[in-house]
Amino acid sequence: MGHLVSSGPKVLVSADTVSANSVLDGLDPRSRIAAALAFAILIVSLKSLTVLALGFGLSVATLLATRLPVKATLRRMAAMDSFIVFMLVLLPFTVPGEALFFLFGFPFTFEGLLRAVEIGLKANAVILMLMVLVGTLEPVTLGHALHRLKTPETLVHLLMFTVRYISVLHQEYQRLRAAMKVRSFRLRNSLHTYKSIGYLVGMMLVRSVDRSERILAAMKCRGFNGAIPLLGAMRFSARDAVFTVVSALLAVTLVVLEWKIGAAY
């Protein structure tokens, strides 16, 4: 995921909302989280490839309805595929069934191919919908929304701290790496590399713990009592009602199609 690192943390760095999408902006973050979760559970439980393709189409349609950069988002989704591709490639050879052809004496089965396509469609449909519906929220808003969805307070605090300090610590990491670079450090296949990166990680741990002690002192000084002050109200509006009804109708359509088509294809 190397090429994503540069683009990655920036998402979390941005303190102000990236208002890239007009359609979703007016929605309650809670409806977006609930919709993404329901969509994931629905897609995972479907079997028919036709219906799954429609589900993936729904994710792409949602992406197009927003004003997210289409290419960049799809590229990010494809980066995940590079992780699972070897597992998918193996499937046609390991699922028993009718052999289409033989590769080095191993049968390539039609059933295995279908299974690989099924997993590929499910994984991409779910992650794309998640990135479009929830990934476009500001990280802090995500924390607040989870809090209002009855996530344990401690967990939400932990999430907020993590979100806050990822960017800070990433800068610290880059500063340490820059310091190594000016001393002619280069990544190689050597014990020296592993030793240096090990020391780097150790140093980051030490500095992080020191930093957290200062944070705690600052929080205590301001009389922090463990409650999360929530900025801004989240309200389930008419827009959310429309969104919920449309989502539910689409979900029912997928289920009915699955039932009509059966597990044929």
Place this chain on the structure above:
Amino acid sequence: MHIVDGALSTEVLIAGTVLAAGGIALGLKKLPMEKIPVAGVLSATFFVASLIHVPIGPSSVHLILNGLAGLVLGWAAFPALFVGLLLQAVFFGFGGVTVLGINTLNIALPAVAVFYLCRHGIASHSPVVAAIWGGVGGALSIVLTTILVGAALAFSGDEFIPAAKLVLVTHIPVMAVEAVLTGFAVYLARKVKPDLFAGVEATAGGVQ
């Protein structure tokens, strides 16, 4: 070593979610308000560390360091690593939604195991002995994680068993690198800040 949506059977998904929720609840119970900053900052540290790529042979791998996370965080590794996985899925598109539980379990359970098996070794008077135990923990956490990933796949269907074996074999070099890295990280931390591994868990829950 993320598993994606769609590959696992419903039983495995539910079992993973329930067990992960239990682990997270236990971890949160051991985190009083004063320990939230240190756990949150460490969670962010491990998130950043997982972005580091090191070369192995012709290829490169990104670090997982769940063994080190376990040594520092104890049971708090469960919520801390869960938060990392959640953020990765939502903002980077790695992993998935229904597999969030099983992925958390696969990473965090080995971290807790390493915490219990290696914490006395880490507390040794000699930093070198501590570093060796750190290395053992670093390797062990990857071994356990690979086994758990393999088991989750194998329980979901026989057709995944070759893939599970492949995961195990391809991660042998990763184990070596994580062992060496964790060893040196522990060595440095012991030299610079000896009380680091007294950590989140011990002072919070009074375990030791």
